[in-house]
Amino acid sequence: MKMAELSAVSGVPVATIKFYLRENLLASGERTAPNQADYGPTHVARLRLIRSLIEVGGLAVADAREVLAAIDSDLPLQDTFAIAQRTVSEHIDPDGIDRRALDRIDAVLNGWLVSAENPGRLAAARVIESLDEVGQLDARGWIDRYAHAALLVAEADIDEIAALSDRAAQAQTVVVGTVLGDTLFAALRRAAQEHVSALRYSAVPRATTQTP
Amino acid sequence: MKMAELSAVSGVPVATIKFYLRENLLASGERTAPNQADYGPTHVARLRLIRSLIEVGGLAVADAREVLAAIDSDLPLQDTFAIAQRTVSEHIDPDGIDRRALDRIDAVLNGWLVSAENPGRLAAARVIESLDEVGQLDARGWIDRYAHAALLVAEADIDEIAALSDRAAQAQTVVVGTVLGDTLFAALRRAAQEHVSALRYSAVPRATTQTP
Structure with a gap:
């Protein structure tokens, strides 16, 4: 298909x-005339993926390029995971962090198989x-409760990857899950906060007379 | 204390x-001379809070101003919660979202006390x-598992607020928890992913002979 049709099918504007x-996120089409190229279903799929990572996941263009390259590579899945994690994480200098805070997080992660350089740590x-x-x-174990919930989420993440058999699909799931998973969880947390808060503070039936 | 001392105590540069x-995030000090003002412990505390919200939580200055105003107000706690949630959420037009996606999230949130306008929904x-x-x-309930974990996190959040008695401390906890809680959970998720992944894929004891 031509550029105009690619735009119509993918819903992404021509510009x-x-x-x-230009940014090398999308591969060139097959040149059919000096100023015309032919695009196929892989271009449509890639455009949707780019849009998902940038517009919904909030990735910068350079970061999107890096994770797309990891999907296209034949890197071991663990490496793709590490690239995706690094891309969505701010670089933090461990020397700039208070020793007590590092001790505290290491106490929370006690027993976890996590390297000292893990961007999440x-x-x-x-x-x-x-x-x-x-x-x-x-004082009340708030962080430990977060860590417990994070384990449940990570198990769901790894189960998704383990359920797939081919490497390309796994790599895409790693990247999409890492990038959009943060957005999804933060969103669900807001809904859950409203729910839990309403249950505790607003759920007294209005028409009922309360007995002391 | 003077500006220079406020900077030294808080660790925030004078500039x-x-x-x-200038941005009205911090209240002016008490004027002691035409070009000099006196600052106190409330300024130190507020500076630390501003830095936490902007530098660690990633809030824009305008958003930080809005949530700080909510902390200083005597708005009901539910309203402060709503302001904090809105501030950390991108504005999304419901009309721009596919009906099936809305049906799907409503199925996930079935039974939750959540308004249609909840930014998380x-x-x-x-x-x-x-x-x-x-x-x-x-296909395998990934989103439902996220929602279950989000409920656990929201319960931890509301417990933190319920444990406090005065309104100012509750309001600050609502704001800090909403803003930094996202960052904390995303960080713990990365550590948990490395842990769960290592448990499943790299944890075969090397010196052990495996029996078939």
Whole structure:
């Protein structure tokens, strides 16, 4: 199909497609005339993936390029995972983090098979450091409860990947799951907060007389 | 204390403090001379809170101003919650979301006390729509497992607030928890992914002979 049809089928404007081509996110079509190229279903699929990562997942163009390259590579799946994790994580210098915050996160992750360089370990330590600074002390196990929920989510993530058999589908699931999973969980957390809050504070039936 | 001491105590550079004063994130000090003001412990505490929300939580200055105003107000706690949720959520037009994605999220949230306008409901629907588009169909209950984990996290969040007695502390916990909780959970998820993945794929004891 021509560029105009690719745009119509994918729902991505022509100018945006041209931008993705220039940025090497999308492979060129097959040249059919000096100023014309032919695109196929792989272009449609790739365009949808790019849009998902950038528009919904909030990835920067350079980061999207990096994770797409990891999908296209034949890197071991663990490496693709590490690239996806790094891409969605801010770089944090461990030397800039308070020792007590690192000790605290290591106590939370006690027994987990996690490397010292895991971007999540450092990001969590920085949040703990910041909570300390604003006087939000973790006296009731809030962080441990988060860690427990994170384990459930990670098990769901790994089950999704394990259920697939071919490497390309696994790699795409790793990347999409890592990027959109954060957005999905944050969204569900807002809905859950409203629900739990309503259950506790607003759920007294109005027409009922309360007995002391 | 003077500006220089406020900077030393809080660890925030003078130029940044002046920026926060101009942006009305931080209240002015008490004027002691034409070009000098006196700052106290409330300024130190507020500076730490601002830094936490902006530098660690990633809030824009305008959004930080809005949630700080909510903390300072005497709005009911539910309203402060709604403001904090809205501030960390992208505005999403429900009319732009596929009907099937909305039906799907409503099936996931079935039985929850959640309003149609909850920013999380719409954001989750958009993720579902995007997952559909890239062919990541939810055949194994991945989203339901996320929702279950989100409930556990929301219960931990509400317990933190319920454990406090005064309104100002509750409001700050609502805001800090909403903003930094997302960052904390995403971080713990990365650590948990490495752990679960290592347990499943790399944890075969090397020195052990495996029997068939």
